[in-house]
Amino acid sequence: MKRKYFLATILLALSATTLFINNDITKQAIVNTKKFDTGDTAWMIVASALVLLMTPGLGFFYGGMVGKKNVISTMLQSFMAMVIVSVLWVIIGFGLSFGESIYGIIGNPSKNIFFNNVGINSAWELAPTIPLLLFALFQAKFAIITPALITGAFAERIRFWAYLLFMVLFIIFIYTPLAHCTWHPNGIFFKMGILDFAGGIVVHMSAGWAALAGAMFLGKRKNQKTSPARITYVLLGTGLLWFGWFGFNAGSALGANGLAVQALSTTTIAAASASMAWVFWDKILGHKISAMGACIGAVVGLVAITPAAGYVSMPHAIFIGIVSSIISNIVVLNFPKGKIDDALDVFGCHGVGGMVGMLLTAVFASKAINPAIENQGLFFGETKLFINHVIVLIIVSVFSFVMSYFLFYLVNKITPLRVSSEKEELGLDITQHGEFL
Template sequence: MRKLMIVFVILGVLVSAGLLFAEEKAQPAPAPATAAQELPAQPAAAPAPAAPARIDTGDTAWMIVATALVMLMSIPGLALFYGGLSKRKDSLNTMAMTFVTFCIVSLLWVLYGYSFSFGNDIGGLIGGAGKLFLKGVGSNSISDLAKTIPEFIYISYQLTFAAITVALASGAYIERMKFSAWVLFTVLWMTLVYLPVAHWVWGGGFLAKLGALDFAGGTVVHVNAGVAALVGALILGRRREKALMPGNLTLVVTGAGLLWFGWFGFNAGSAVAANGTAGAAFINTNTAAAVAALSWMVVEWLHSKKPTVLGLASGAVGGLVAITPAAGYVNICGSIFIGIAAGVIPFFAVASLKPKLGYDDTLDAFGIHGIGGTLGAILTGVFADPAINETGKGLLYGNWGQLLTQLLAVGVTLLYSGIMTFVIFMIIKVLVGLRVDSEDEVIGLDESQHGEKAYNL
């Protein structure tokens, strides 16, 4: 009880500091009197015509780098992180799930994924079919959503988001799911779940019209994948060998480091320009990740008497997840508070909630991504600072409505993703089945599914 009190005291101090900071920011300084104010008002000049959109080479260069960084998050970042966490006999299969997902999504995205996510809005629900097979996109085409870079770069950037979102859910399914079932899941879930949700939030759909804030994927990526992870884990059932025995913690730390590195492209790249908003997202991303790693370490140290390396890595990822929707909207105080919350709340979700409820989310995809993404999306509605980004104004700056909008966006995503994931799993169960045989699970999925071993020692 004392440990929890210490944690809540720390959180209370930070909330109070945030409130004082917001109150100070909310009081505008009086404008100094000038000689011009004493002169008669002059008629306003006619506004200059808007300059035509043109490709900016600096923005383009940055977005090419950002796209490569997000690709790095999947292969090798997430593959190493998840592969190192799994049992030695299942590590190759775990890596293969991320690898094949990136390949499948890369193809489907250019065939129809981009069009249905970012095509002309149809009733606020889905994009149009006007850009199937990237029809009409040329080397000098520009999207209305990214007016200073070639559309091909914007397409590629969004492709990497779709790929890692699907791959994140695999962490809850490993060590027992058929590889064929995972391949089919990737196709169906990307098509039926990711594409609509991405359109609702980023493609001009109904959540965007309501004013939902999601800078880089709190609802679209982490809440979406986290709920899918939980639902799938419940349907698959528990593993025969329930203990989590990481096969290689060195790979886990390497993967976590690559995720952190690539996340700068994930968050700062979501400004879609080399500008001040990208800079704010960059520093907020690093700050929240570092603070979350430290807060997870402290809580674990108090709770279990030892600070683990796995805890440090998990905390850093939790902080990266939680700051994602807020990265381009909050100030540094907001990022610090989000980092502390992301280290404390997901820790208890993993250490206490999961054992009590008994679900087998193998690598805590729901505990870290589902809980962390929900936390970040809601806190964006609290800490969004118009001085950082004029398009976002949260509760601390006088806008109660933004918090309600964030809650609605999270609720809609939770409900839709949960229901559709259940439907998809039922379809897969009928078509190819979900779980490997008990004997294959004991042998390990590396050998039973791929005929290979990760380590030939």
């Protein structure tokens, strides 16, 4: 009963607060649409929708991999990320990520609470051809999918309420500082010249290290040898992810321009080459070419090209796809599953893929592809970018893992993270949601 009253109080307080927030849209006169590019605006609306599609795609991708009695719960974890993070982003997440910089580490959310001063008559300084509101909504989709990625690591054993609480804390204390440091013009990583075109650091590294922390904190499942419920779901999810990833990467050009085309092309070829490399590597090792392998390989390639998409050439994108796929395959095969139960290999695919992609961005980044960058990659004889990427990789890895582990510890003190052995045996679909396939 106390939980019900608490939740009711939150909903009433949230509803009441919105009545006293004067969003800048209500203050605006007729918008001068000539200041924005209609083509850029149209493309970014589409890109925002594409990125959102990735999260239900991830739900199918993960849902098909778990046991039959945990499919609904696993997919719902992704769906609820769309619900909870959307609200959280409007209230405070955008301001923490892109508000006025505080020492280059975090944004000041005071001016943008409930999207106050985030409207259709102003623009983000690095995206001057589209409304600020559209930029904010595009960025919301990145925040949505990041905690959803983590769920694959602790699949089949986490209490749903505890997951929701962790998700809120993760966005506030891990995602938003990394987004600010990396993508805000006054962020400390941005000023170092760090290149993260669409989220290798902010999305995939943070999720990968949080996944490892979660797998370690929650411990092993009682039964780690469950058969995938629906491999067809995995294929469908991969298709949706790949399709949506064009918005993820090409949309990060923030306009309908040549850079978007370049990012779309490198995304395509990296995913294809990574999928090919994964199944070929499996065959070399004496395994059968599997649908699961082809899908996982494609996703690893998409992860690895994310930080590099707008900075590298097509041949280099192929190299990134192949190398990241083989490295992730090796990590997954040799991961100590008997000690750490990363159920769906989130760290091996997203964490490792993100780190490999980040480092290879610093190897192959080229001014011929993107003249806006200050320093080229190691391949072109310059070392500054690569050294800075190594430094930031270490910082982000330590921060994401340690902070995530602390948040899991904190949530567990507030409400137990793990279901009981009996409920785990019955499955989370029926015990957490009262539903089953």
